[in-house]
Amino acid sequence: MEKASHLSVIVDLSPTQWHLSAQPSNPYPLSIQSFLSQLLAFLNTHVAAKHENTLAVYGALPGKSVLLYSSSDPAPENAPASDANAFTPFKLVDATVVDRIMQEFEAVSEAEEEAPCSLVSALAKALCYINRITHPSTSAGPEDPNELPDPRILILSVSPDLSSSYIPIMNCIFSAQKLKVTIDVCKVYGPETVFLQQAAHLTEGSYIHLERRDALLQYLVMSFLAPPSVRGVLAVPRQERIDFRAACFCHKNIVDIGFVCSVCLSIFCQPVPVCSTCRTKFPIKTLQRLNASRPPGPPRQATPQTSPAKPSTNGHRGFGPELNGRP
Amino acid sequence: MPSAQPPSPEASIAQNSPHVLLPFLQSQSQNALTRLYQRPSSCLSIFRLLAPLSRQLVMNLLWLDSPVLAGTMAAWVVPDGKKLYDEALNTLTRLHILQSSGAKLALNPTFKASMRQAITCSGTTGSFGVPAQRDDRRDAPSVETLDGYAVQRWETILHYMVSSGQGQYPTKPTQGVLYLLQRSGLMASYHGSTLQITSSGFQFLLYSPHDQLWDLLLQYLHMVEERQMDLVEVLSFFFMLSTMELGREYSTEPLSETQKAMLEDLRDYGLVWQRKASSKRFSPTRLATTLTSVSPSLPTAGGSRNPGSAPGASSVANSTGINTNDHGFIVLETNYRVYAYTDNPLQIAVLNLFITLKYRFPNLVVGMLTRESVRRALGNGISAEQVISYLTAHAHPQMRKNNPLLPVTVQDQVRLWELERNRLKSDDGFLYKDFATQADYEYVLAYAKELDVVLWENTSKRCFFGTLDGHTNVRGFIERRTGGGM
Numbered sequence: 001m002e003k004a005s006h007l008s009v010i011v012d013l014s015p016t017q018w019h020l021s022a023q024p025s026n027p028y029p030l031s032i033q034s035f036l037s038q039l040l041a042f043l044n045t046h047v048a049a050k051h052e053n054t055l056a057v058y059g060a061l062p063g064k065s066v067l068l069y070s071s072s073d074p075a076p077e078n079a080p081a082s083d084a085n086a087f088t089p090f091k092l093v094d095a096t097v098v099d100r101i102m103q104e105f106e107a108v109s110e111a112e113e114e115a116p117c118s119l120v121s122a123l124a125k126a127l128c129y130i131n132r133i134t135h136p137s138t139s140a141g142p143e144d145p146n147e148l149p150d151p152r153i154l155i156l157s158v159s160p161d162l163s164s165s166y167i168p169i170m171n172c173i174f175s176a177q178k179l180k181v182t183i184d185v186c187k188v189y190g191p192e193t194v195f196l197q198q199a200a201h202l203t204e205g206s207y208i209h210l211e212r213r214d215a216l217l218q219y220l221v222m223s224f225l226a227p228p229s230v231r232g233v234l235a236v237p238r239q240e241r242i243d244f245r246a247a248c249f250c251h252k253n254i255v256d257i258g259f260v261c262s263v264c265l266s267i268f269c270q271p272v273p274v275c276s277t278c279r280t281k282f283p284i285k286t287l288q289r290l291n292a293s294r295p296p297g298p299p300r301q302a303t304p305q306t307s308p309a310k311p312s313t314n315g316h317r318g319f320g321p322e323l324n325g326r327p
Numbered sequence: 328m329p330s331a332q333p334p335s336p337e338a339s340i341a342q343n344s345p346h347v348l349l350p351f352l353q354s355q356s357q358n359a360l361t362r363l364y365q366r367p368s369s370c371l372s373i374f375r376l377l378a379p380l381s382r383q384l385v386m387n388l389l390w391l392d393s394p395v396l397a398g399t400m401a402a403w404v405v406p407d408g409k410k411l412y413d414e415a416l417n418t419l420t421r422l423h424i425l426q427s428s429g430a431k432l433a434l435n436p437t438f439k440a441s442m443r444q445a446i447t448c449s450g451t452t453g454s455f456g457v458p459a460q461r462d463d464r465r466d467a468p469s470v471e472t473l474d475g476y477a478v479q480r481w482e483t484i485l486h487y488m489v490s491s492g493q494g495q496y497p498t499k500p501t502q503g504v505l506y507l508l509q510r511s512g513l514m515a516s517y518h519g520s521t522l523q524i525t526s527s528g529f530q531f532l533l534y535s536p537h538d539q540l541w542d543l544l545l546q547y548l549h550m551v552e553e554r555q556m557d558l559v560e561v562l563s564f565f566f567m568l569s570t571m572e573l574g575r576e577y578s579t580e581p582l583s584e585t586q587k588a589m590l591e592d593l594r595d596y597g598l599v600w601q602r603k604a605s606s607k608r609f610s611p612t613r614l615a616t617t618l619t620s621v622s623p624s625l626p627t628a629g630g631s632r633n634p635g636s637a638p639g640a641s642s643v644a645n646s647t648g649i650n651t652n653d654h655g656f657i658v659l660e661t662n663y664r665v666y667a668y669t670d671n672p673l674q675i676a677v678l679n680l681f682i683t684l685k686y687r688f689p690n691l692v693v694g695m696l697t698r699e700s701v702r703r704a705l706g707n708g709i710s711a712e713q714v715i716s717y718l719t720a721h722a723h724p725q726m727r728k729n730n731p732l733l734p735v736t737v738q739d740q741v742r743l744w745e746l747e748r749n750r751l752k753s754d755d756g757f758l759y760k761d762f763a764t765q766a767d768y769e770y771v772l773a774y775a776k777e778l779d780v781v782l783w784e785n786t787s788k789r790c791f792f793g794t795l796d797g798h799t800n801v802r803g804f805i806e807r808r809t810g811g812g813m
Contacts (some may be wrong), residue, residue, distance in 0.1 A: 044446045048371060050380055051620030084453035084581075085369060088572045091448055222403070230379045232407025269806045 004052035005227035006133060006149035008126040009156065011039065011068070012188075013059045013101065014117040015108060017158040021213075023187040029212040030189065038217040039156070040097065044090045045225060047071075054149055056129055057097055058122040063115040065122035068100040069093055070129070104115055117159045117214035120168040126153050127175050134179065150227050152182040152205070157196055158189040163254055169195045176203045184224050186210060194243040194254060200244045204228075208237060250276065259290065270294075344374040345418065347541050351548060353421040355558070362422045362559045364438040366454035371424070372566035374442065375619040380408070381415040381495040384436065385424065389442055394431035424667035454563070456571045457610040459578040461598035468610055470574045473600050480597025481536070482673045487531055488514060489676040491524050499704060501595045511546035525709020532677050533709065533717040543596065562586045568598065569610045569618035579607050655721040663696040668723065680704050681714050696737060702746045711745035754782055757798045759805075760790035770808070775801050 012031075022031040028063055028067040045054055069091075083091060095209040130151040153176070175284050176199070185196040190211060200207035208223055210216065247254050248269035258267040264278040269292040274281050331468035334432045352360065352373070363369050370640040374382060387397065387403065404412040416432075419425035424438050434442075468476075484500050489712065499505070505522065508514040532538060542611035544565065551558050564586045579587060590609060598615040598765075601608070656674070658666040665682050669675065670690050677705060678684070682694035693702075704714060715738055722732055731738075762768035763773035770791045780797025785788075793801055 001597055041446050044448075045386055046375060048446065049379075049386075051375065051617070083448070084455055084457040085444075085450050086365075087368070087445060087455055087570050094448065218387075218390055221390065223384055226379070226383050227758035230383060233380060233411055234383065235403055235405050316807070 002148045003227075003229065004050055004054065005029070005046075005129065005229075006054045006056075006151040007046050008056045008058065008130060008151070009039075009043065009127055010058045010060060010119065010152045010153065011156050012117055012119060012158045013061050013104070014159045015062070015105070016114070016191060016327065017117075022157060026213075030216065031215040032242065035188065035216065036098065036101070038220070040224070041217055042220040043093050044087075045221060047089050048087075049225070051286045052149075055093065056126065057093075058126055059104060060117045060119040060122040062117055063109070063278075065118045065125060066100065066104055067125065067129075068104075069096045072133070079232065096326045102212060116162050116164075117157065119155070119157065119162070120165045120172065123153070123155070123172045124168070127172060127181065128181065130163060130181055131179060150229055151179070152184060152223050152228060155182045155196060155199075156188055157184050157193060158187075160190050161193040161195055161254070163252040164245045166195060166254075167249070168251060169199065173199050173202050182228050186217065186220065194245055197242050198244065201313060205240070206236055206238050207242075257295070329805065336365055337601045345378060347538070347545060348376060349418065349422070351545060351733070353418075354561075357423045359559050361437050364424075364441055365482045366440045366452055366563050366566070367450060368454040368570045369563045369566040370438055370441040370454075372619045373446045373571050376500050377413075377732045378415060380404075380411050381419055384415055384419065385442070388425075388432075388614045389439060389446070391433075394428060394433035397427070397430050397432055436668065454567060456567055457706055461577040465602075467574065467576045468602075469599055470613075473574065473610060473612045475515055476600050477597040477614045477630050480595065481614065484508070484596070484672075485532060486673045486676060488524050488528055489673065489680070490524055503592055507543060507546055507550070511543065517548060523598060527679060529704070529707045530713055532680065535711045536614075537617070540596075540618070544618075547592070556588070557583075561589060564589055565618060568593075568611045568615040571616055573611065573613055573616045576608045576610050579609055580646045601729045622795060655723050655726070657718055657721045657798070658723045658726055659696075659718055659737060659738055661704075662738075663716075663737055663801070665694045665696060666723075669690055677717075680707065681709065696741065698744055701741055705745055705748055711741045727808075755795045756782055756792050757795070757801075758790060758792050759801065760788070765789065767808075771801065771805055774804050 015314045018032045018035075020026075022029055028268055042055070043055060046055060056070040056072075058250070059066050059068045061326075080085050121226045133149060134151060156293075173183070181203060182205045183198045183199045183203040185193075185207045187193065187207070187209045197207050199205070206223055208219060210219060212219075226236070239279070245254050245256060246258065246267050248258055250268050250270075250272065255267070255268050255269045258269060259271050260267055261275040261278065261280060263277060264275045266275055266277040268276075270280075271294075273287060355363075358450075363373075368461055374385060377385070384400070384403070394762065400407075401412065416425065420427070424435055425432055426435050427433075431440055433439075441450075443451075444452070483498055484504055484611060487498070487500055488508065499609070500508075505514075509516070509522065512525060513531050514522045515525050516522045531542060534542065541601065548558065548561060551561050560583050564582070582590075590599055590601065593603055593615070594604075600610045600612055656668040657678075657700070658665075658668075665678070667674065669676055675692055676686075677685075678692065678694065681696070681700055683697050683700040684692060684694040686693045701711075701714065705711070707714065717734065719732055726732055759771065768786075772781065772791055775793050775797060778797050778800055780793045780801065781790040781791055782794060
């Protein structure tokens with residue numbers, strides 16, 4: 001029997017970026033209003049596809065993330081009156097999402113607008129939600145594995161990469177891999193983001209940078225509507241080139257060549273005497289050799305280093321951001 | 328690498344057989360279907376019944392204004408999925424959802440317009456049911472009331488069927504239901520006596536409630552013509568019910584005469600609840616609102632057995648019964664013993680079809696699968712596979728830890744018992760014997776073999792047995808030969 005499917009959508013609601021996106025100077029200006037109406041049609045389509053499909057919508061706002069809609073919530077008291085022309089679940093999704101977004105936008109004050117969007121916290125919440133629905137409490141007895149929804153996350157991003165969120169994003173990706181959650185990314189506006197490319201690649205999702213932004217809905221339907229079980233037969237576009245660069249742990253810069261701690265695999269943009277994560281001290285000689293062999297890059301050298309780290313030719317994979325909680 | 332993927336994606340999707348209603352819809356005229364597609368609720372419900380790939384194709388085309396080249400569309404699917412894609416196209420074309428003009432394909436304009444209205448919640452067709460005005464004197468029926476009503480109606484029908492085989496007659500369903508059961512061949516009356524369950528009726532009892540319901544509704548649709556009802560109105564009423572909300576009251580005012588007449592039938596089946604037959608409002612029950620979902624079911628007896636026990640189930644799902652009948656109650660041991668944790672007379676009666684009941688406790692029935700009991704079931708027309716699939720579908724959660732779920736010994740034995748009955752095979756036919764010469768015999772035999780009508784032959788006795796169909800030919804051949812020889 002065909003499985004139900006769960007979709008968590010994370011909407012990047014950065015007011016600044018949406019303002020920029022709506023500027024008529026863009027090749028295809030897209031305002032938040034038109035974006036939302038296309039998004040709602042997409043959400044309705046997901047709900048329409050199957051009776052048991054579930055949906056959760058998260059908003060990433062400056063400095064915080066909120067759950068805008070979840071199909072497991074009980075219907076609100078002031079539910080919209082049933083309408084003879086509308087399918088009630090659609091009506092409920094649309095009204096709830098729009099109301100909540102309006103509330104949140106009104107609550108955003110001038111000062112907050114400049115705070116970076118907390119995409120990561122929305123992602124983490126979405127993963128927690130999926131974990132909860134795929135692993136129901138043990139008291140309910142062993143569930144039939146065929147009944148579990150087929151979970152995935154769709155990120156609609158407009159903000160650029162936030163390098164300080166590198167470690168949390170990587171942690172989320174690892175959790176997603178473990179939960180077998182597919183992360184899809186649709187870059188609606190703004191430059192390519194390295195981290196989200198990696199998120200989609202590592203969880204076998206697709207990353208799409210929107211070229212014709214007026215055709216958002218068509219992109220969404222053709223690439224992201226099908227649940228993972230159906231995607232096997234669909235020719236879904238995939239990212240061919242993925243930027244695998246990592247961000248260093250010390251300055252949160254995205255680095256081409258980094259230095260990796262030989263004990264805990266933390267990444268640094270320059271040789272350091274003591275690993276900031278695991279407190280390992282490196283021998284002075286190695287450090288001097290590494291400093292000598294560094295390419296003459298932009299002079300960001302701090303005081304001369306006195307301990308070594310292992311050079312890493314390519315800074316991707318093999319690092320262990322999970323370890324950053326170690327004493 | 329295709330070979331490296333353990334379960335091929337195609338296999339995992341292809342195993343879903345199409346919904347029983349689709350072949351019926353495909354047999355309807357384009358005119359009728361187009362009329363049906365004028366209502367957004369019908370489009371939405373039919374869309375839900377489609378296979379996953381067909382749904383994806385419909386959605387891909389929905390927002391396009393111009394037709395798409397067939398070649399472009401084929402490129403949406405990877406080469407491995409070609410077979411599925413062709414099937415999907417075939418289904419959609421026969422449903423007249425997809426129309427081709429030359430080398431280009433597009434959605435049926437009526438379907439496209441209605442589907443767009445459904446998705447964007449626009450339009451003024453009122454096809455999702457007009458809610459009744461709030462009644463200040465009386466509250467709308469609660470979900471529990473509706474569930475209780477649906478279960479009671481449905482179980483009355485099934486219980487009547489199952490007990491008719493044993494000569495007991497509990498509460499009779501209404502005349503309309505009895506007529507439907509008779510027309511659908513689930514029950515028959517022999518020599519003018521009372522109705523008796525037939526072998527297809529026994530098989531029917533082991534289906535899931537969803538399949539049972541659609542089985543009956545399909546029969547209802549087949550009867551529509553002779554009752555001079557409009558098929559499109561009947562279908563669109565079913566689809567409207569399936570998109571309605573459980574626990575809400577709807578007004579009967581906007582319904583057509585046909586649909587008002589249907590209310591009475593649907594009340595008898597437990598799909599619709601009305602306070603009085605003359606009431607101006609009606610509420611759909613869970614049976615109706617889950618018509619187009621794939622894994623719905625009847626609430627277990629007692630209604631709200633485990634509300635909210637599935638944290639993953641959404642409020643939409645909760646309000647439509649995803650958590651109802653999903654936990655089984657049967658434990659089957661390798662020694663053929665069956666423990667059924669139930670006190671539901673219907674479930675016990677169904678079990679009694681193929682097990683020998685031994686003890687009965689307030690919440691537990693114990694029985695044995697024996698040769699006699701299984702042979703009795705087989706005699707009633709139930710197949711071994713149906714017995715096994717019933718036990719699988721209703722297995723207790725504890726059983727679900729086993730792999731395979733049912734003990735292999737028991738499964739094999741049930742199948743062997745079925746094979747026992749198939750040791751003799753009877754065929755009607757003719758025996759050809761007393762051939763004058765061996766050459767004559769061989770000549771005729773060779774001819775009969777060419778026609779593939781020989782069932783048995785014995786060369787030493789110069790005789791063979793041919794089927795009924797082949798007789799005219801063989802006889803003609805012999806006559807021509809003897810005639811020619813004279």
